[in-house]
Amino acid sequence: MITFDSVSKSFDEVNVLSEISFTISQGETFCLLGKSGSGKTTILKLFNKLLLPTSGKILFGDEPLEQINTYELRKRTGYVIQSGGLFPHLKIGENIALPMQLQKKPKEAIQSRVRDLIHLIGLDESYLDRYPDTLSGGQLQRVGIARAIVNQPELLLLDEPFSALDPILREQMQNEFLQMTFLKDVTKVMVTHDLAEALKLADRTCLIDRGKIAFIGTPIEFLTTNNEAVKQYIGQDLNLFRIRQLKLCDLNLTADHPAQDNHGQLMLSPKTPVYLALTEDATHFKIGADGPVSGKEQLKSAFLQFISNMI
Amino acid sequence: MDLVNYIQENIGELLSQVYEHFKLTLSAISIASVVGVSVGALISVRQRLAPGVIGIVNIFQTVPSLALLGFLIPLIGIGVLPAIVALFIYALLPIVRNTYTGITQIDPSTVEAARSLGMNTWQLLTRVQLPIATPIIIAGIRTASVINVGIATLCALIAAGGLGESIFGGISLNNTDMILAGAIPASIMALLFDGAFGLVQRFSSKKPGTVVILFIGMFLITLLLFIPTGKRSRLVAGFNAEFIQREDGFIGLDSVYQLPVEIKELEIGLMYKALANGDVDFIDGFSTDGRVEAYDLKLLEDDKSYFPPYYAAPLVRDATLAKYPGIKDALDKLAGQLSAKTMSNLNYEVDQNKKSPAEVAQNFLLTMGIQSSKLREDDDAQVIIGSKSFTENYILAHLFGQIIQAETGLSVGIKPGFGGTKLLFDALKIGAVDLYPEYTGTGMLVLLKPGKQKLNTLLADRDAFDKHLQTAFRERFQLRWLGQLGFNNTFAIMMRREEAESLNIESISDLSEYLKN
Numbered sequence: 001m002i003t004f005d006s007v008s009k010s011f012d013e014v015n016v017l018s019e020i021s022f023t024i025s026q027g028e029t030f031c032l033l034g035k036s037g038s039g040k041t042t043i044l045k046l047f048n049k050l051l052l053p054t055s056g057k058i059l060f061g062d063e064p065l066e067q068i069n070t071y072e073l074r075k076r077t078g079y080v081i082q083s084g085g086l087f088p089h090l091k092i093g094e095n096i097a098l099p100m101q102l103q104k105k106p107k108e109a110i111q112s113r114v115r116d117l118i119h120l121i122g123l124d125e126s127y128l129d130r131y132p133d134t135l136s137g138g139q140l141q142r143v144g145i146a147r148a149i150v151n152q153p154e155l156l157l158l159d160e161p162f163s164a165l166d167p168i169l170r171e172q173m174q175n176e177f178l179q180m181t182f183l184k185d186v187t188k189v190m191v192t193h194d195l196a197e198a199l200k201l202a203d204r205t206c207l208i209d210r211g212k213i214a215f216i217g218t219p220i221e222f223l224t225t226n227n228e229a230v231k232q233y234i235g236q237d238l239n240l241f242r243i244r245q246l247k248l249c250d251l252n253l254t255a256d257h258p259a260q261d262n263h264g265q266l267m268l269s270p271k272t273p274v275y276l277a278l279t280e281d282a283t284h285f286k287i288g289a290d291g292p293v294s295g296k297e298q299l300k301s302a303f304l305q306f307i308s309n310m311i
Numbered sequence: 312m313d314l315v316n317y318i319q320e321n322i323g324e325l326l327s328q329v330y331e332h333f334k335l336t337l338s339a340i341s342i343a344s345v346v347g348v349s350v351g352a353l354i355s356v357r358q359r360l361a362p363g364v365i366g367i368v369n370i371f372q373t374v375p376s377l378a379l380l381g382f383l384i385p386l387i388g389i390g391v392l393p394a395i396v397a398l399f400i401y402a403l404l405p406i407v408r409n410t411y412t413g414i415t416q417i418d419p420s421t422v423e424a425a426r427s428l429g430m431n432t433w434q435l436l437t438r439v440q441l442p443i444a445t446p447i448i449i450a451g452i453r454t455a456s457v458i459n460v461g462i463a464t465l466c467a468l469i470a471a472g473g474l475g476e477s478i479f480g481g482i483s484l485n486n487t488d489m490i491l492a493g494a495i496p497a498s499i500m501a502l503l504f505d506g507a508f509g510l511v512q513r514f515s516s517k518k519p520g521t522v523v524i525l526f527i528g529m530f531l532i533t534l535l536l537f538i539p540t541g542k543r544s545r546l547v548a549g550f551n552a553e554f555i556q557r558e559d560g561f562i563g564l565d566s567v568y569q570l571p572v573e574i575k576e577l578e579i580g581l582m583y584k585a586l587a588n589g590d591v592d593f594i595d596g597f598s599t600d601g602r603v604e605a606y607d608l609k610l611l612e613d614d615k616s617y618f619p620p621y622y623a624a625p626l627v628r629d630a631t632l633a634k635y636p637g638i639k640d641a642l643d644k645l646a647g648q649l650s651a652k653t654m655s656n657l658n659y660e661v662d663q664n665k666k667s668p669a670e671v672a673q674n675f676l677l678t679m680g681i682q683s684s685k686l687r688e689d690d691d692a693q694v695i696i697g698s699k700s701f702t703e704n705y706i707l708a709h710l711f712g713q714i715i716q717a718e719t720g721l722s723v724g725i726k727p728g729f730g731g732t733k734l735l736f737d738a739l740k741i742g743a744v745d746l747y748p749e750y751t752g753t754g755m756l757v758l759l760k761p762g763k764q765k766l767n768t769l770l771a772d773r774d775a776f777d778k779h780l781q782t783a784f785r786e787r788f789q790l791r792w793l794g795q796l797g798f799n800n801t802f803a804i805m806m807r808r809e810e811a812e813s814l815n816i817e818s819i820s821d822l823s824e825y826l827k828n
Contacts, residue, residue: 048427050423050426050427071429071430071431072429073429074426074427074428074429075428075429077427079424079427079428081420081423081424082420085420085421085423085424086424087421087424087425087439087442087443088443088516089442089443089445089516089517089519098428098438099428099429102428102429102430102434103429131517147428157427
């Protein structure tokens with residue numbers, strides 16, 4: 001879907017990004033993780049030509065990015081920023097409709113699409129006539145996402161979408177984001193500095209360190225790698241560090257019989273006993289009183305959910 | 312209660328002044344809003360232009376308003392047009408600056424969000440930047456409108472009408488009610504503009520689109536205001552506020568000669584230039600003004616002897632004379648020394664040869680064999696001399712001061728340029744100045760204001776006139792007139808020589824005949 005091939009970017013001869021290469025496939029959630037100043041947001045802005053690379057090549061599908069008209073490209077791309085980036089002088093409905101209006105879509109089509117979206121993000125139609133300053137942070141963020149996808153973009157760019165929210169709301173929004181099934185086929189690229197968020201939401205996470213790619217991998221690969229940069233990044237977070245010490249992937253557990261298998265049982269917290277089963281072919285996973293879960297996908301999300309709760 | 316009476320008696324005139332004032336302010340603001348917002352938006356897109364443009368607009372703002380009006384006369388004449396141009400120039404800075412600030416201070420992430428939706432520069436400007444900046448832009452227009460209501464009062468001085476006519480008329484006529492009748496409506500108008508735009512400002516953050524409708528509305532009203540009404544007379548008169556309002560000015564002149572004519576109000580200093588430029592066809596000049604010669608103007612003969620005598624003389628406080636008796640002897644040396652021709656030449660030296668009044672006074676005293684030195688603007692001097700704000704009065708004030716300094720050795724300071732008889736006379740009464748050059752006619756008609764019958768008897772006998780003047784001033788004000796200088800600087804109706812000759816007009820009666828036909 002999107003390929004970066006040795007992309008470098010410098011501002012005033014100062015190198016900000018060097019030799020960035022990766023490929024993102026359709027429908028994937030791809031996180032750009034890094035400390036502030038690492039260059040992760042710069043990468044995001046290359047996707048929709050808010051910035052242009054100094055060297056290297058970016059492919060959108062099969063097309064080189066520089067051959068796609070900038071305004072066209074941006075209409076095919078949704079963009080969500082911190083606290084939504086809504087325009088204060090427009091009502092919620094007008095904010096969501098704006099990208100379609102810019103494309104001169106028929107009025108009826110816009111109206112029905114906006115109504116659909118407001119329900120999809122879990123708000124009712126009375127919100128359409130309200131102004132952004134009357135909504136809570138989480139609601140603003142949801143509206144921001146609705147506006148970004150109103151034109152059914154192929155690519156959704158999210159720049160620290162949840163970092164301005166308080167911790168409880170942030171977690172709630174992350175969970176909602178995971179449940180937004182209408183985003184399933186949209187390729188999502190998210191910038192974050194929050195490792196737990198990346199592990200929870202991303203299919204793959206790319207750690208950026210001083211303008212270079214330090215590591216790309218799935219959450220589990222992240223937690224098990226011996227890569228020094230990753231270790232250092234995780235090392236800042238004590239809880240994650242402990243999980244690493246447990247070498248989760250090496251555990252060969254079966255669920256439902258925690259007491260019987262000494263190798264397979266793992267008690268992570270004395271207060272809420274948790275029994276983990278995780279092997280290549282694991283099918284069961286149990287967390288506390290939530291009851292058993294099964295199936296690989298469910299297992300994976302329950303696991304990530306669990307980890308993020310731990311952090 | 313005099314104020315209420317004054318307003319009741321002059322309500323028609325006042326309402327038309329309010330209307331003219333509103334028209335000037337609103338039209339200037341409408342044009343300045345459109346131009347100012349466009350320029351502000353342009354320099355926010357092309358930021359390299361911003362410092363230069365704002366600098367230029369800033370410089371315009373620092374030009375004193377009367378100087379700007381004077382500067383515009385040779386370029387676009389007198390009347391409503393230059394007034395609107397001047398007001399427009401003053402309104403520009405707050406609007407341009409607020410538009411630029413309003414746009415550039417928008418959160419960069421909002422602009423980025425807009426760009427990422429695929430907006431081009433024009434869409435970004437019209438759909439995001441201008442709407443978000445609207446309250447700040449309106450604040451700029453609000454400031455500009457309040458400034459403009461104030462400056463518009465000055466436009467009365469270049470025949471643009473408005474409430475300034477009452478204000479300046481009142482200052483020159485020593486009529487406080489008249490000043491208030493002009494000043495109070497002007498203040499109320501400023502408050503109304505402020506309140507109206509304040510209201511717009513408040514709802515504009517949510518409904519910036521309606522502001523566009525407001526602009527269009529303002530423009531339409533402006534256009535309506537400019538649908539021409541009434542007809543023009545064959546010739547146009549340019550008179551100063553004092554002359555128009557005074558019983559012994561145009562009102563009396565009209566009753567003696569009958570002059571059906573359109574009148575434009577003009578500031579004294581600007582009248583001659585306006586006449587020379589052809590903006591008006593005749594003015595009420597002073598017979599000794601240096602510009603009569605410079606612009607080749609023709610004085611019309613006062614064939615019915617309407618204008619009273621205006622002999623110039625020093626008007627001094629009794630208290631000052633008691634303290635420094637030498638002043639009288641010094642000033643009396645000037646008595647009878649200045650003929651109309653001499654005074655006119657001195658005025659010419661200043662108006663056309665651009666010499667300073669001080670220098671001209673010094674040179675004149677040399678011809679009398681008196682060595683003198685220039686005066687300082689010194690409040691601590693022993694004797695303070697005031698002057699009105701026209702050339703002849705400046706020269707006379709310097710003349711008086713220099714001769715006192717040379718003859719008595721007292722230190723003399725000068726406070727030049729009082730903007731009207733009332734202001735200067737009040738300053739004399741309270742002792743802020745010790746003396747100034749005044750004219751007998753003004754002293755009688757403006758300051759003493761005798762009844763009509765009494766006046767007519769006095770005008771018939773010059774000795775009785777002077778005697779009454781002297782005794783009345785001593786009794787009522789403790790002031791004394793010293794020796795008259797010799798020339799009679801009376802009002803005179805003057806035209807461009809060329810036009811007067813082509814129309815065969817020699818006297819005011821000829822003018823009346825011409826206007827009546």
